[in-house]
Amino acid sequence: MIVADKKPIEEIIEEIKDDEKILILGCNECVTVCEAGGKKEVGILASALRMYFLNQGKEVKIDEKTLERQCDHEYLEEIRDVMDQYDAVVSLACGVGVQFMAEKYQSTPVYPGVNTCFLGVTEERGLWTERCQACGQCILARTGGICPVSRCAKRVFNGPCGGSTKGKCEIHNEIDCAWQLIVDRLKALDRFDDYENLIPLKDWSFERAGGPRKVVREDVQQ
């Protein structure tokens, strides 16, 4: 899933401090799972903002709503009828949702309420970690199912670097060295010999470097 983290409330206040009618819009997908932008977080943020404006002696209307998704036309359309009631929307969806909202509702400011962080997993409640950087050409088959692009600080394809110490990365002793994990996994798969296959130069044009990407699937287009 896409993992996000709450933005500091001061940052959100700074954006909306002059508005009088505000919609806090959550998303029922990834940001709900990572507890940054679901219905619960919408409620918490709305209450905190109401409290803030009350203390400021300002009358501000703050509404709450959570959509099934903010990355699909169909769900974003659900708020079309009410959009003109608001001066601004604070979207707690990932950056994708915020942008899709902004594209759809040209004349209403949409502010991000979370920082979109990475593609990752819930290791345990309250701990999410990165697993993928969407490089566009998956090489997991060659690296024992562990991604050196997202999990190695230097994204080395033929690692580990010289800084790997006791299974940990040179940048921090709490970060696993991706290449230690790859080696361990290759051994568990009885494929340790594969370690010696040189991984060729990466074609980064499928990644961010190639510019904004798209996937076109004619077979599913109507």
Place this chain on the structure above:
Amino acid sequence: MKLKTLSKLEKILAAGHLAVTSECGPPRGSDPEVITKKAEMIKDYVDAINITDNQTSVTRMCSLAACIHLKLMGLEPILQMVTRDRNRIALQSDILGAASYDIHNILCLSGDHQSFGDCAQGQNVHDLDSMQLIQAVRHMRDEGKFLGGGDIERPPNMFVGAAANPFADPFEIRVPRLAKKIAAGVEFIQSQCIYNMDKFELWLKMAGDRGLLEKVYILAGVTPFKTAGMARYMKKRVPGMDVPDEVVKRMADTPKEKQPEEGIKICIEQIQRLKEVEGVHGFHVMAIEWEEMVPEIVKKSGLYPRPSVD
């Protein structure tokens, strides 16, 4: 052995001499004399001089410019190049720039992570990794072609090196990793600073058992301790460094004013011992900010005078 490049370092190694290299870190400024003075100090005691490339990710004068200063002094530079700061366009372009000055040695590295340096908020590139950089230089030299396929007019003529750290983890891949670098096309290796002699010798033995020692020249890396504090720091703080307790103890048990002398002594003893070890083709003496000691280390280790090969 047939020479593949015009590198003096290659000539010395191919002639069967124990080579001696050392390194100079460029300054945090643009004064060329910092480089030329250091080089002047050591030039008669080494065969080639590495110029580090923004080591520990601290911004400094570029390695290429510093190498050119050495070249203009008639010395033999080894251009260190990290993949952290340049994409494949910049890497190839700098290689050609170096080749235009007839710089004949390159050391391919990934580089420390930028979080260690003065630009922790900067981006890192890592378009290629160090193994792929080795392949890239070999491709440019041997095929006379760019990575993109076009022909290179006057291709680089570089002896290709890399680092190896037998002490990083996991140990079991340290020999396979050397094999991989050899497969990528590396021709000489400069090892990480050695303090754990037994482990280094074990690594060489294992490499020998796989027949790797005939395929690459290994220069053993040594760095003298100046103080007991430095020994402790290297042990605790420097990633991938293996300093056995007895070495730290030996430094710590020496009175403070005698510690530099003891550090040099340890270094010379190491060289003496490693000279006899199969697969060691020379030494890379890294006297960090202590270049003035290189002549003494080389002389007392019986590595002086340096052979002339031209």
